[in-house]
Structures are given as structure tokens and as C-alpha cells.
Amino acid sequence: MSRFQPDPDALRLGEALAALRRDRGLSQAEAGARLGMTSQGWGLYEAGRRPGLFRPDVQRRLTAALDASPEDLALAREGLGAPPDSGAADAPAPDGLEARGRGFDTPSPRVRRLQISDDSLAPWAESGVVVEYRPGQWPRQGQGCVLEMIDGSVRVRLYRGADAEALHLAGAGALDAVETVPRRQTALVSAVVARLDG
Incomplete structure (x- = not known):
């Protein structure tokens, strides 16, 4: 394979790494910073273009930065399905939601988008930032939620x-102030899985 044509298996593993990162609500920059690397460095792993992606020690480092394990990465890879068959000339070309690849413009059906309209969450997210969230997925401490x-x-x-009676949140004016919201007032709590900064 040429340097500009990643191995399909490396692409699938990179896509699985990207899926794990998005599930944790981290940007490439945030994930890379946990390992002392740039967002571009992290992005090369997700694109299947960085050597070592199949090495167990590299997988342990990358998944640990996501509070995950190499087993979680393997499960995410399995969840992506079979790699596309590049040699099937008579197969119909995929389109719409069937197309494989990195569809950044269209969230998966299980993910919703919402644009933030104020600066109450700055610097975590400012007015105009779009967040993707997964309805019903419970957030981890420090993670964004809708x-x-x-x-x-x-x-x-x-x-x-949270406790039995209320949710404890930050962002209603100051990130260091805690807002208490009674559970009986909430219909659904969802974890933010990605921030689209622009």
C-alpha cells in the first residue's frame, strides 16, 4: 500500500478509535492532550495513517486516554461491520446512510444535534457551538449533558x-457553581458525545 492509501483494516481500527472518542464526548485535541500529542497526531491514528495502531502497547495508551480498554476498541471495531469490499465491481455504489466512511455532516440516527445559544458553558462550549448527544445515554462526571x-x-x-432526588450540574452562569435540578422536572438526560466547534 502506498503511504497515502491506508490499509482497510487500519481504517476500520481508526474509525473504531474515533467512535470511542466521540462516545466519551472528547475532541481530537482533548484526547491527544491526555497523551501529550496534538490533535493532528491523534487524527492520524483515527485516519489509519500512523504506524503502530495495531501494537498492543499503543492501543493500551490510546484507549487509556479515553478511559477505555483495548477490548472496548475491539468491540467498537466489531460494531462497524465488515470492511467495504473494494474489489466488487458489480456491487451497487453505496449512497446516503449506507455509505461507509466518516460522515461528519450527518449524525447517526441515534445521535441528535443542538446549537448552544449562550455563553453560560464557556470555555467548555460557547454560543454557536453545536453539540451532538445520544438520547438516554447517561453522562459521566464532567461530561456535557442535554x-x-x-x-x-x-x-x-x-x-x-446525581442522587436519588436531584441532578447536580454546572453551567448555569458559572462552571464552578453547582445547579441542582430535581429529577421529577426532567424528562430525559442525554450525554454529549461530540462538540462541533466550527
Whole structure:
């Protein structure tokens, strides 16, 4: 394979790494920073263009930065399905949602998008930033979340924790202040899985 044509297996493994990162709500820059590398360096792994992606020690480092394991990476890779058959000349060309690859413009059916309309979450996310969230997926501490309230309003906050009666969140004016929202007022809590900064 040429330097500009990654191995299909490396592409699938890179896509699985990208899926794990998005599930954790991290940007490439945030994931790379956890290992002391740039977003471009991390992006090369996700694109299947960086050597060592199949090495167990490299996989342990990359997945540890995502609070995951090499087993999680293998499961994510399995979830992507079979690699595309590049030699099937008579197969119909995939289109729409059937197309394989990195569809950044169209979120998967299980993911929704919401544009933030104020700066209450700055510097985590500012007005105009679009977040992708997975309905019903519970957030981890420090992860962004979207709350769909009983009254129909929607709030984007940072999840700090919960107890039997309430959710404890940050972002209603100051990231260091904790807002308490009674569980009975929330219809659905969803984890932010990606931030689209522009």
C-alpha cells in the first residue's frame, strides 16, 4: 500500500478509535492532550495513517486516554461491520446512510444535534457551538449533558453527579457553581458525545 492509501483494516481500527472518542464526548485535541500529542497526531491514528495502531502497547495508551480498554476498541471495531469490499465491481455504489466512511455532516440516527445559544458553558462550549448527544445515554462526571425538561425546555450543562432526588450540574452562569435540578422536572438526560466547534 502506498503511504497515502491506508490499509482497510487500519481504517476500520481508526474509525473504531474515533467512535470511542466521540462516545466519551472528547475532541481530537482533548484526547491527544491526555497523551501529550496534538490533535493532528491523534487524527492520524483515527485516519489509519500512523504506524503502530495495531501494537498492543499503543492501543493500551490510546484507549487509556479515553478511559477505555483495548477490548472496548475491539468491540467498537466489531460494531462497524465488515470492511467495504473494494474489489466488487458489480456491487451497487453505496449512497446516503449506507455509505461507509466518516460522515461528519450527518449524525447517526441515534445521535441528535443542538446549537448552544449562550455563553453560560464557556470555555467548555460557547454560543454557536453545536453539540451532538445520544438520547438516554447517561453522562459521566464532567461530561456535557442535554436535559429535556418536563415543561419542554432544553438545557445544556456539565454533569457533576446525581442522587436519588436531584441532578447536580454546572453551567448555569458559572462552571464552578453547582445547579441542582430535581429529577421529577426532567424528562430525559442525554450525554454529549461530540462538540462541533466550527
